[in-house]
Amino acid sequence: MRRLRRIKILATLGPASSDSPMIRRLFEAGADVFRINMSHTSHENMRELVKTIRNVESSYGRPIGILVDLQGPKLRLGSFREGSIQLKNGESFVLDSEKTPGDNTRVQLPHPEILAALRPGDTLLLDDGKVRLIAEETSPERAITRVVIGGKMSDRKGVSLPDTDLPVSAMTPKDRADLE
Known part of the structure; x- marks a missing residue:
């Protein structure tokens, strides 16, 4: 299943798109890379998703990319009196x-x-x-x-803050654990 194109199609995996039949359908529909969002995924779930993607990959004999999207620092406002x-x-x-x-x-x-x-x-x-x-x-x-x-x-x-240089690391301890 070789694809002759210069672009890659990325599919984000989530609750409705993370089982083997759905990953297979997404791949057959043209997805080249699967994104795993670590803001909403446990380490165990990530391992299962990678295993599932690799099983689909082996049945087609064509590489499938996996992109792990790290959460990064969470900068948030405080709370409001009325919500x-x-x-x-x-x-x-x-x-x-x-x-x-x-x-x-x-x-x-x-x-x-x-x-x-x-x-x-x-x-x-x-x-x-x-x-x-x-x-x-x-x-x-x-x-x-x-x-x-x-x-x-x-x-x-x-x-x-797109214009501001912040003295914080883009990699949080959670990101480092996710990479491990």
Whole structure:
């Protein structure tokens, strides 16, 4: 089953796509590489998935790629007094080191390394990029931001900083254990 193409098709394995018949169907439909997301997979489950993929591979006599997607560091907001808020374009919103629950004007950012590294003009993407903030004033205790793209924000949403150099390793202890 040789494929004459220059691209590779990647299929992410999950609860509905991780048994042998489904992996076989995905491979027959054109998948060249199977992705295992370690954010949601135990070591034992990963071993079983690799074994299943290798069994499918042996029956076709063609290599199948496996991509193990490591979780990396998890940077998250604190919690909100009411559980969630609505951020509107143009509003000011503060991220700070105070442990009290947030409201529609501020929330804790429990990562002092972020507050220390942020500079005016840096972008902050919240909740997988659904909400975008721009830092206007920064200090090691707080950052005053402007909402560029608003939306609903709730407890413990992820924070991504595409413009900021953070002094944290991209490899966490969990990632190292996953690699082992």
